[in-house]
Every structure is written in structure tokens, then in C-alpha cells.
């Protein structure tokens with residue numbers, strides 16, 4: 185196989201961009217494939233990032249854009265395409281992309297992240313149900329909205345929306361929240377956020393456009409009329425194209441240690457898509473560096 189690239193990186197988020205920086209510093213011929221137009225990964229959706237070392241407070245988009253420019257300046261190539269299939273051979277990897285000729289490389293760093301999990305209740309497909317508060321929050325200025333979830337993403341959304349909406353209901357199916365302590369503290373200080381705990385959302389109300397929702401709590405059904413509904417109930421790893429399902433853990437994340445080495449020689453997993461405890465920009469960036477170092481070692485051998 186005639187490979188133009190030493191490394192192809194799938195995904196242009198913090199993991200992929202950090203990997204690109206390290207690959208280029210190792211003088212590897214590097215291509216980053218990102219499926220979304222101007223895609224910069226999940227962090228671009230963060231209203232404010234205050235836990236990335238060296239950058240006290242920054243908009244997620246600005247942080248991601250800085251990473252992108254850094255990789256580009258160092259000579260990484262970028263392609264906007266969705267990788268749909270990956271074939272492995274002794275010579276390397278062949279990546280098939282939608283609306284683009286197949287691309288080959290000796291190594292792949294897979295940094296495709298994880299997508300939003302869809303709430304499976306009737307009416308969820310209606311307009312007015314959003315998965316991105318930063319993108320859609322402005323539509324609900326001075327109105328009442330609901331956020332569904334109890335982790336970091338749900339808290340991030342609720343805090344962001346509390347500065348726009350008149351009232352935010354945070355609906356969580358359990359009694360305790362999974363969000364980090366700092367976010368929980370900030371949320372407690374917002375008078376226009378009301379937490380509804382032990383509540384399971386059962387239906388999105390409305391006819392084409394969401395007008396509210398129903399939830400079950402203590403055996404009774406309740407109705408909550410809101411203009412906007414933000415679903416933040418977790419994420420699913422983007423590992424659908426991986427044929428070797430044996431390298432995935434039970435939740436679909438790619439099994440790999442800190443060195444990002446997987447069971448497939450030359451195939452490395454970095455960022456949120458990898459089995460790990462803490463999924464953050466800083467851990468994704470660290471993975472990118474480690475994956476690049478492992479790829480370099482693999483290629484030099």
C-alpha cells in the first residue's frame with residue numbers, strides 16, 4: 185500500500201489536535217479528518233472553560249480554534265470528511281470517507297469523541313428539543329426552560345441558560361448529581377434554577393413544537409410547561425466504524441491505557457473515545473500527546 189501519510193487522525197477535537205501538534209513536531213506526515221464543517225470537537229460548545237491549565241478563562245470555541253491554528257501552523261493537513269469505514273492490513277490502514285476518495289496511512293489515531301445520547305421518549309423529535317445550550321440558548325431569552333440530566337454537561341447547560349432564561353428547571357432521575365462539586369456550588373447560588381429530583385421524563389408535549397414535558401415522580405405524573413427543553417443525559421462513544429468490536433469495552437469505548445495503544449498494531453485511541461475515568465479537554469489533549477508518541481515509536485520500529 186502506497187501511503188501518503190504516516191498518521192491519519194480521525195477527529196479534530198482537543199485529542200486529535202493535540203495529537204496533530206505532537207505528530208508534526210516529530211515530523212510525521214499528518215492528516216486530520218474532521219466530519220463537521222468548522223468542527224473543533226465538543227469543547228467548542230462550552231460557554232466558558234476555566235479548568236484548562238495556563239488559560240484561566242476562555243470561551244470553548246476560542247480555545248479549540250487556538251489548538252487548531254497551532255496544529256495547522258506546524259504543518260498538519262486537514263480534511264473535512266466523515267470516515268465511514270476502516271480497513272486494516274499488514275501495510276497499514278485504508279480509511280473510506282463519505283464523498284471523498286479512500287485515504288491510507290501507516291498509523292491511525294482515533295480521536296472521534298462521543299456523541300450526545302438521545303432521550304428515548306415520545307415526542308423527542310420535535311422542534312424545541314436541543315442538545316446544545318450554547319447553540320440554542322439565545323432563543324429562550326426571558327422564557328422558562330428545562331434541562332434534563334445530572335452530570336457536568338447538564339450543569340453546564342443549566343448555568344449557562346440561567347443567564348438567559350427567566351427560569352431553568354433541572355430534572356434528574358436520581359436523588360444525587362454526578363456533576364463536579366464546583367459546578368454544584370455555582371448552581372446552588374443561582375436563584376432561578378430549580379432542581380426536580382427523582383423525576384423520570386416520560387413524554388415531550390406539543391404538536392411539532394415542544395411546549396413542555398411530563399415526568400413521573402413518586403408514582404405520580406406531573407406536567408411542566410416550558411418553551412425550551414435541553415437534553416444532557418450522557419454520551420455514546422463514536423466507535424460505530426470499528427469492525428474489531430473485541431477492542432471495545434462494554435459501553436463501546438476503545439480499550440487502551442495511558443499510552444493509547446490498542447489491541448490493533450498501529451491503531452491508537454485518544455480522548456473521550458478511550459476507556460478512562462475523566463473525560464475533559466485536558467485529558468483529551470494529554471491522550472493526543474501520548475498517542476502521537478506511541479505512533480512515532482511504532483513507525484520508527
Ligand SMILES: Cc1cc2nc3c(=O)[nH]c(=O)nc-3n(C[C@H](O)[C@H](O)[C@H](O)COP(=O)(O)OP(=O)(O)OC[C@H]3O[C@@H](n4cnc5c(N)ncnc54)[C@H](O)[C@@H]3O)c2cc1C
Pocket residue numbers: 194195196197198199200217218219220223224225226227228229230231232233234235236265266267268295296297298337340341422425454455456457463464465466468
Ligand atoms: C457543553 C460542554 C461543556 C464542556 N465543558 C468543559 C470544560 O469546561 N472543561 C473541560 O475540560 N471539558 C469540558 N467538556 C468536555 C470536553 O469538551 C471533552 O472532554 C473534549 O472535547 C474531548 O475531546 P476529544 O477530542 O476526545 O473529542 P471531541 O471533542 O468530541 O472531538 C471529536 C471530533 O471527532 C469528530 N468525528 C467523530 N466521528 C468522526 C468520523 N467518523 N469522521 C470524522 N470525524 C469524526 C467529531 O465531529 C468531533 O469534532 C465539555 C463538554 C460539553 C459537551
